[in-house]
Amino acid sequence: MGGYGDVQLLRDDGLRLDGRKIDEMRPVAIEAGVLPAADGSAMVTHGLNVAVAAVYGPMEAHPRKIQRQDRAVIDVRYNMAPFSTSDRIRPGYNRRSREISKVTAEALESVVLVERYPRSKIRVEIEILAAEAGTRCVGITAAAVALADAGIPMRDLIVGVASGKVEDTVVLDLDKAEDNYGQADLPVGILPNTGEIAFLQMDGDLSPDEFNLAMEYNFKAAAEIHEIMVDALKRRYEGGEN
Amino acid sequence: MVELVPTLLRQELARLAEDDLRLDGRGRWEGREVTLETDCLYNAEGSAKVVMGGTIVYAGVKFELRTPWPDRPAQGSLMCGAELRPVAHRKYEPGPPSPQSIELGRVVDRGIRESGCIDMESLCIVPGEKVWGVMIDIHVLSDGGNIFDACGLAAIAALRTAVVPAKRFDVGEDYTLKVNGTPIMSSFTRVGGRYIYDPSEEEELGGDERIHITLGDEGHLHSLQKGLRGVFTPAEFAEIFEVAHLRCTELRELVANQEGN
Numbered sequence: 001m002g003g004y005g006d007v008q009l010l011r012d013d014g015l016r017l018d019g020r021k022i023d024e025m026r027p028v029a030i031e032a033g034v035l036p037a038a039d040g041s042a043m044v045t046h047g048l049n050v051a052v053a054a055v056y057g058p059m060e061a062h063p064r065k066i067q068r069q070d071r072a073v074i075d076v077r078y079n080m081a082p083f084s085t086s087d088r089i090r091p092g093y094n095r096r097s098r099e100i101s102k103v104t105a106e107a108l109e110s111v112v113l114v115e116r117y118p119r120s121k122i123r124v125e126i127e128i129l130a131a132e133a134g135t136r137c138v139g140i141t142a143a144a145v146a147l148a149d150a151g152i153p154m155r156d157l158i159v160g161v162a163s164g165k166v167e168d169t170v171v172l173d174l175d176k177a178e179d180n181y182g183q184a185d186l187p188v189g190i191l192p193n194t195g196e197i198a199f200l201q202m203d204g205d206l207s208p209d210e211f212n213l214a215m216e217y218n219f220k221a222a223a224e225i226h227e228i229m230v231d232a233l234k235r236r237y238e239g240g241e242n
Numbered sequence: 243m244v245e246l247v248p249t250l251l252r253q254e255l256a257r258l259a260e261d262d263l264r265l266d267g268r269g270r271w272e273g274r275e276v277t278l279e280t281d282c283l284y285n286a287e288g289s290a291k292v293v294m295g296g297t298i299v300y301a302g303v304k305f306e307l308r309t310p311w312p313d314r315p316a317q318g319s320l321m322c323g324a325e326l327r328p329v330a331h332r333k334y335e336p337g338p339p340s341p342q343s344i345e346l347g348r349v350v351d352r353g354i355r356e357s358g359c360i361d362m363e364s365l366c367i368v369p370g371e372k373v374w375g376v377m378i379d380i381h382v383l384s385d386g387g388n389i390f391d392a393c394g395l396a397a398i399a400a401l402r403t404a405v406v407p408a409k410r411f412d413v414g415e416d417y418t419l420k421v422n423g424t425p426i427m428s429s430f431t432r433v434g435g436r437y438i439y440d441p442s443e444e445e446e447l448g449g450d451e452r453i454h455i456t457l458g459d460e461g462h463l464h465s466l467q468k469g470l471r472g473v474f475t476p477a478e479f480a481e482i483f484e485v486a487h488l489r490c491t492e493l494r495e496l497v498a499n500q501e502g503n
Contacts, residue, residue, distance in 0.1 A: 052329070087304075
């Protein structure tokens with residue numbers, strides 16, 4: 001984490017710079033089925049973050065060396081659009097996006113019933129159109145809704161959420177300033193029905209108590225986001241389309 | 243991915259063409275409904291979203307400070323690039339930019355650049371030392387046919403809303419980028435033996451060569467491109483050129499209306 005001690009992130013009244021309480025998440029809106037060309041898709045706005053996920057497949061797995069005889073593989077590409085950040089990003093894969101793609105794929109493989117599709121591949125494309133801290137979590141949420149929208153059987157959804165620490169205080173859902181200047185970041189992918197965790201990363205400094213509190217906040221937020229995900233899927237299919 | 247061209251689709255398109263019909267019921271020169279949204283992306287200095295049937299495209303404008311080219315010390319630069327990422331269709335695969343996406347970006351780039359709508363000298367801050375580089379990035383999210391027109395429209399609409407972030411770069415106050423004109427692209431594809439405007443995904447799959455025409459405010463040509471295998475006659479071009487004027491004018495009005503709001 002940045003660890004710049006001179007940036008004030010909590011106001012004197014105890015609220016955060018954007019006016020949120022310490023356990024309050026940014027507003028989330030989700031729409032399923034936004035991309036006509038894809039088999040399944042979703043757009044998630046989370047604060048100022050905008051992520052779009054598309055799912056293609058199951059399809060033939062190639063190159064053949066990625067094939068698994070007993071299950072499908074999930075091929076995830078997390079990508080930030082060149083105009084998604086304040087300084088333009090050069091198009092193309094970098095080390096950060098490779099790592100995020102890998103751990104996201106492994107998280108999704110933990111919930112999709114991959115045994116149903118041996119030797120095949122499911123492509124998940126995550127595009128970040130606007131970034132304001134927490135894009136990997138927003139991407140996971142979008143991917144989960146897109147997989148459900150594509151009709152791919154899953155044992156549960158996954159919700160991506162993050163908590164962290166600023167000025168020695170645990171806060172839910174870091175925004176950009178808090179992410180840049182805060183002391184810790186704990187992004188997780190939570191299975192809302194079983195309460196299991198399929199995605200976990202962390203950097204910074206958290207005591208065991210702070211970790212427990214951050215996790216508690218994450219579970220609380222995951223339950224809220226889960227409702228919005230389910231609502232998006234219901235709206236998509238209740239209309240009688242498809 | 244190898245695209246199989248279905249013989250049955252080609253036969254069906256040819257049969258429809260005999261009665262001057264199209265698969266989705268449109269007239270030969272009729273476009274799909276277009277929706278345009280601008281200023282829709284946080285972090286981009288100018289942005290636009292275009293939805294055209296099943297096609298969805300975003301464009302974002304970014305600025306950077308750079309040293310000018312030695313032979314043009316008092317001019318900034320403009321670059322327009324398009325990415326056909328795998329998100330947009332199952333036929334697109336990851337990897338280095340494909341010839342298709344390079345063609346797409348360059349055709350859009352030429353239309354905007356050659357229209358002269360950006361005065362390159364206005365992008366100069368200190369001659370020989372410091373100029374603005376303007377980058378338009380086009381992101382195709384869903385390819386439902388005719389991405390060329392959607393990309394051209396998104397690019398110019400995003401550019402026209404761009405605000406130069408001078409403050410962030412410590413070179414003065416932010417100001418709206420001056421854009422003199424609205425170059426617009428119209429694309430035509432040969433389907434069932436004759437040209438149609440604004441091809442859908444299926445019409446592109448079962449069609450032949452395509453022609454892209456970019457017209458400026460005065461109706462002048464700024465960019466032409468013929469793509470894919472096939473030939474056309476001067477008479478055929480004259481016909482679609484007439485149509486291009488009408489369609490470009492309509493889309494230019496759409497951009498103007500959006501800005502008026």
